[in-house]
Amino acid sequence: MPINLNGRSLLTLRDFTPDEISYLINLSLNLKVKKRSGIRGSTLEGKNIVLIFEKPSTRTRCAFEVAVFDEGGNVTFLTNSQMGVKESIEDTAKILGRYYDGIEFRGYQQETVESLASHAGVPVWNGLTDMYHPTQILADLMTMHEHLKKPFRNMKLCFIGDARNNMGNSLMIGAAKMGMTFTAIAPPSLFPSEDIVNYSRQVAAETGAVIEVTDDIGLGVKGSDAVYTDVWASLGEEDKLAERITLLQPYQVNTALMNKTGNSETFFMHCLPSFHDTNTQIGTTVKESHDLDSMEVTDGVFRSRQSVVYDQAENRMHTIKAMMVATCGNL
Ligand code: CP
Ligand code: NVA
Numbered sequence: 001m002p003i004n005l006n007g008r009s010l011l012t013l014r015d016f017t018p019d020e021i022s023y024l025i026n027l028s029l030n031l032k033v034k035k036r037s038g039i040r041g042s043t044l045e046g047k048n049i050v051l052i053f054e055k056p057s058t059r060t061r062c063a064f065e066v067a068v069f070d071e072g073g074n075v076t077f078l079t080n081s082q083m084g085v086k087e088s089i090e091d092t093a094k095i096l097g098r099y100y101d102g103i104e105f106r107g108y109q110q111e112t113v114e115s116l117a118s119h120a121g122v123p124v125w126n127g128l129t130d131m132y133h134p135t136q137i138l139a140d141l142m143t144m145h146e147h148l149k150k151p152f153r154n155m156k157l158c159f160i161g162d163a164r165n166n167m168g169n170s171l172m173i174g175a176a177k178m179g180m181t182f183t184a185i186a187p188p189s190l191f192p193s194e195d196i197v198n199y200s201r202q203v204a205a206e207t208g209a210v211i212e213v214t215d216d217i218g219l220g221v222k223g224s225d226a227v228y229t230d231v232w233a234s235l236g237e238e239d240k241l242a243e244r245i246t247l248l249q250p251y252q253v254n255t256a257l258m259n260k261t262g263n264s265e266t267f268f269m270h271c272l273p274s275f276h277d278t279n280t281q282i283g284t285t286v287k288e289s290h291d292l293d294s295m296e297v298t299d300g301v302f303r304s305r306q307s308v309v310y311d312q313a314e315n316r317m318h319t320i321k322a323m324m325v326a327t328c329g330n331l
Contacts, residue, residue: 003020005326007122008326009117009327010126011114011125012110012132012170012173013170013174021174023326024323024326028138028142028318028319029146029318031321031322031325035070040070040072041071042330044324044325044329046073047330048100048101049064049076049100049103050075050099050100051064051127052081052104053079053107054079055107055236056235057106058273059316060135060316061077063316064324070321071321071324073324076100089112089116089119090119093118093124096116097121097122101328102327102328103124105124105129107129108129108130109129110126123328125320131166131169133166134170134174136170139318139319140174140269141178143308144225144226146311147308148267152178153180155180156182156225156226157171157182157228158185158221158224159172159185159228159230160229160251160253161229161248162186162230162244164186164191165230165234167230168184172196175209177207181210182212183212183224184213184214184220185216186213186215186251189247197211197213222260223261223263224263225263225266226266227269228269229270229297230271231295231296232244241286242289245286245290248296252295254297255301258304267307268302268304270302270309270312271312275297276296276299276302277293277302278293
């Protein structure tokens with residue numbers, strides 16, 4: 001059966017089959033070649049896209065905007081709208097669905113993006129919620145495909161840190177869908193929920209994936225093709241940073257941890273933004289309060305030859321473009 005994603009939303013990777021994810025990665029690879037060749041496209045010509053952001057963003061917003069411009073469409077960046085304040089999500093969705101061909105939402109509640117999708121009548125894409133960050137995982141899978149040059153079913157990925165955040169949840173589901181070996185490494189209080197683990201293991205039973213959760217760093221990272229981490233306190237959790245620093249300092253990705261993989265070629269991955277130095281307002285504050293030069297990853301690992309973080313960031317644009325083209329474009 002040929003894959004046809006026209007009209008589909010992407011709210012979580014639960015919504016997509018392994019074949020559909022592979023299709024989006026292949027389309028992204030083609031669009032990357034097209035962009036690098038300087039070819040402007042028309043697959044979004046005549047399409048109007050609205051980007052709703054309740055939380056800050058650099059990559060996601062810019063990736064959506066550039067992707068739309070590259071393929072001939074138009075965007076509206078919407079902040080401080082009436083949505084949820086003076087107007088229900090349902091009414092907002094029904095109205096935006098009459099103006100626009102696609103809606104991106106970044107914010108707090110997963111229910112908000114689900115509700116937008118139920119009522120808009122056009123594709124809705126999750127640009128990050130507290131629960132999931134599915135467009136990031138498309139970019140991460142594409143990056144692993146490019147660098148590791150072997151089938152997903154032969155890849156081992158570990159995620160270390162706050163394993164119950166949007167990245168931990170989404171990577172586990174993405175790995176399960178693609179048949180990978182995936183280990184979440186965290187202190188037990190930050191283990192992913194039973195719901196996410198059980199769902200991922202059900203998927204794994206069909207795809208051949210292996211899904212593990214452990215607080216044993218040495219065991220978890222051993223043999224990994226890639227070590228992935230994320231900030232210790234996600235957007236909206238800033239008040240938890242002090243307690244997370246105490247909890248997660250032993251889980252920092254540093255040279256000693258990378259050496260525990262037993263593989264000198266293991267890649268380092270991060271969705272960004274990252275506290276790998278003190279050149280940020282928060283990094284400076286943490287330096288003063290805790291005398292730390294970095295948090296989830298040291299500057300040395302972040303800048304090392306194994307680090308693929310900027311490739312991941314670039315691939316956000318190609319994968320987001322592929323998702324829009326596939327779901328609302330002129331294919
Ligand atoms: N990785 C990511 O989503 O980055 P932004 O928060 O800058 O969009
Ligand atoms: N877990 C992070 C991801 C940022 C891309 C956050 O939600 O802030």
